[in-house]
Amino acid sequence: MRQTLVINKKQETELQQILSELIFSLKKTYSEEDLLSLSYFIIKESGKQTYNSKKDTTIKLFKAVGKFSGRTYSSAKNKAKQYNKYGFKAQFVNDISNTKKSLSDTPDNIKSLGLKIKERAISVNENFLKKTKDEKIELISVGVMGILIFFASAGGEDFEGGLPDSDLALGIGFHRHFMSHSIIMGFIIEFLMRSGVELINKSYKNLPQDHHPFWDKTNKYINKHKGVAIGAMWAGISAHLLKDSGILGHGIKPYNGLPVELSMTAHQGLFAANSTASAIFAHQDIKRS
The missing domain is CATH 1.20.5 (Single alpha-helices involved in coiled-coils or other helix-helix interfaces)
Incomplete structure (x- = not known):
């Protein structure tokens, strides 16, 4: 049965106010700010945030891999000595x-x-x-947002499609390209998400002084929970790459676009490593939010 949304005169007036304030803000943003300067500011700020949010974790991740490799080598060496001795x-x-x-x-x-x-x-x-009623509603809404972003990034319930498989838009020959099926894709999307938030923040500052409370609540919500949104995106990429690795029992197909020849085991390890790194980034972003 079809239902029609009915709004009263007061609600209609408020919607018109919100729309007019949005138009006012956008006009002011693009008239007072030189488009090149605005783009430079957003790119610089978003790039800095993306770099700072992942720098320490990436360094720790590489150090951990190095230590693990060293321990593995040392363990294997000691085990060989034990077999030789006893x-x-x-x-x-x-x-x-x-x-x-x-x-x-x-x-x-x-x-x-x-x-x-x-x-x-x-x-x-x-x-x-x-929690209070409003706090419960906010927590539920954040949870729903995170779930939606996760599945959109991963590719739905079967983890087919999503962000990594966007390479199919370029043709089947580009499928499973290293650029799209690695943390590189996550860095690109995080940068774009942070750019969107910065554009919203810039527009928010150019709203009329006496604007509708909707804008204050919306801007606060976006900045407060952007970490959850970014983390959910990383979690979705992680789940997709984990499935592509074949570790869960699905078939594995090799990477495309790598400059060197690798064994199928190495391809599987590379998928798994990128999945693990993405999961670590997801946990980090959600924990910080």
């Missing part, structure tokens, strides 16, 4: 024994993790119930 059979039996013990401890570890998750869920629920 003999293959004795050391092999010892390693099997340690593996069995780890497996036997797994159920208890899973149970302990489950209890921690349950306690955390109860705590979150209790904190939510203590």
Whole structure:
């Protein structure tokens, strides 16, 4: 059954006010600000924010990879020495024994993790119930926004399409290109999202002095929760790349556009590494918001 939205005279007047204030702001923004100067300011500010938000995490990520590689090499070297010192059979039996013990401890570890998750869920629920009605509405709206951005970025429920597969617009020969199926795509989209926020902020400053409260609430909401929106975008890219890696059991196809030949295992590792990095960026942005 079709429904028609009906607004009263007061609501119509308020909508007209909001629209007229938007037109006023845009005209003032583009008349008083030289378009080139405005573009330079937005690009500079958005680029700086994107760089600063990811700089420390990226450095830590590369250091962690280096340390992990070093520990892996050292562990393999020590294990080789142990096999050489104690003999293959004795050391092999010892390693099997340690593996069995780890497996036997797994159920208890899973149970302990489950209890921690349950306690955390109860705590979150209790904190939510203590919120005021307006705070609950805001939290729900932020959650819905995050879910929508996540699935839009990932490509829906099956993680097909989304931001990474936008390379298909250039033709099937560009599909799974390294530029679109890596953190490079995330950096580009984050830069564009931050540019949009900066343009909104610039327009907000050019509103009439006595403007509708709608603009204050909207601008506050956007700046307060932009981290969640950016984080949800990164999470969507991470989920898409994780599926493309084939780790979850789906088939894997190699990257396109790489300057060097790689084995299929290396391609899979590269997909997984970009997925992991994207997940770390997502967690960082959401945590900061």
